Amino acid sequence: xxxxxxxxxxxxxxxxxxxxxxxxxxxATNDYITWYQQFPSQGPRxxxxxxxxxxxxxxxxxxxxxxxxxxxxxxPRVSLSDTAVYYCLVGAFKAAGNKLTFGGxxxxxxxx
Amino acid sequence: xxxxxxxxxxxxxxxxxxxxxxxxxxxxxxTTMFWYRQFPKQSLMLMATSNEGSKATYEQGVEKDKxxxxxxxxxxxxxxxxxxxxxxxxxxxxxxRNADRANTExxxxxxxxxxxx
Numbered sequence: 001x002x003x004x005x006x007x008x009x010x011x012x013x014x015x016x017x018x019x020x021x022x023x024x025x026x027x028a029t030n031d032y033i034t035w036y037q038q039f040p041s042q043g044p045r046x047x048x049x050x051x052x053x054x055x056x057x058x059x060x061x062x063x064x065x066x067x068x069x070x071x072x073x074x075x076p077r078v079s080l081s082d083t084a085v086y087y088c089l090v091g092a093f094k095a096a097g098n099k100l101t102f103g104g105x106x107x108x109x110x111x112x
Numbered sequence: 113x114x115x116x117x118x119x120x121x122x123x124x125x126x127x128x129x130x131x132x133x134x135x136x137x138x139x140x141x142x143t144t145m146f147w148y149r150q151f152p153k154q155s156l157m158l159m160a161t162s163n164e165g166s167k168a169t170y171e172q173g174v175e176k177d178k179x180x181x182x183x184x185x186x187x188x189x190x191x192x193x194x195x196x197x198x199x200x201x202x203x204x205x206x207x208x209r210n211a212d213r214a215n216t217e218x219x220x221x222x223x224x225x226x227x228x229x
Contacts, residue, residue, distance in 0.1 A: 041225065043207070043220030043222050044205075046219070087155070099146055100207065
């Protein structure tokens with residue numbers, strides 16, 4: 001699985017947009033990029049997944065440049081409840097048996 | 113959406129005893145489930161891949177005789193921490209994907225907080 005690098009932590013304020021960039025220089029052709037959110041003492045929760053360009057859902061947007069060596073998770077207008085750890089994962093894990101390996105994650109703190 | 117349920121959510125046991133943690137996929141079949149452990153302020157570490165009807169595959173450094181995994185059905189995998197010691201205290205999380213759907217995210221259980229005293 002491609003190694004990922006994310007900032008360790010980020011602080012933001014309510015109502016602001018939070019952008020978390022993940023570097024994955026060794027991404028392979030078959031790899032997808034997936035982001036998970038984890039609150040303390042809970043299992044990770046899927047946020048968004050993409051392969052190239054831009055993906056948007058009701059929670060976030062994912063921007064992937066043409067070379068796919070990085071990706072940016074964008075959380076619009078964050079609230080206090082968005083305080084969590086966000087993980088970027090890269091891998092060819094579309095198949096049920098392909099395992100997910102987590103990197104360090106980014107701890108996001110949203111302040112009032 | 114698909115749900116993965118773990119039981120118990122927290123358990124305290126005495127050193128030397130064994131503890132079993134269950135992981136169930138509630139509305140889909142999972143031929144493969146994954147077990148992770150997570151220490152405070154750290155990321156999830158993959159322990160093993162649980163395969164229905166066959167032996168689990170353990171990651172390097174994880175003792176298979178210490179962490180027994182059974183995946184007897186398409187909706188249930190169990191992790192048994194044998195002869196638990198205080199250093200086994202951790203947050204254990206399972207994950208599964210829907211075996212019938214080609215493009216789907218992995219779903220995670222709510223985790224089990226194990227405290228060995």
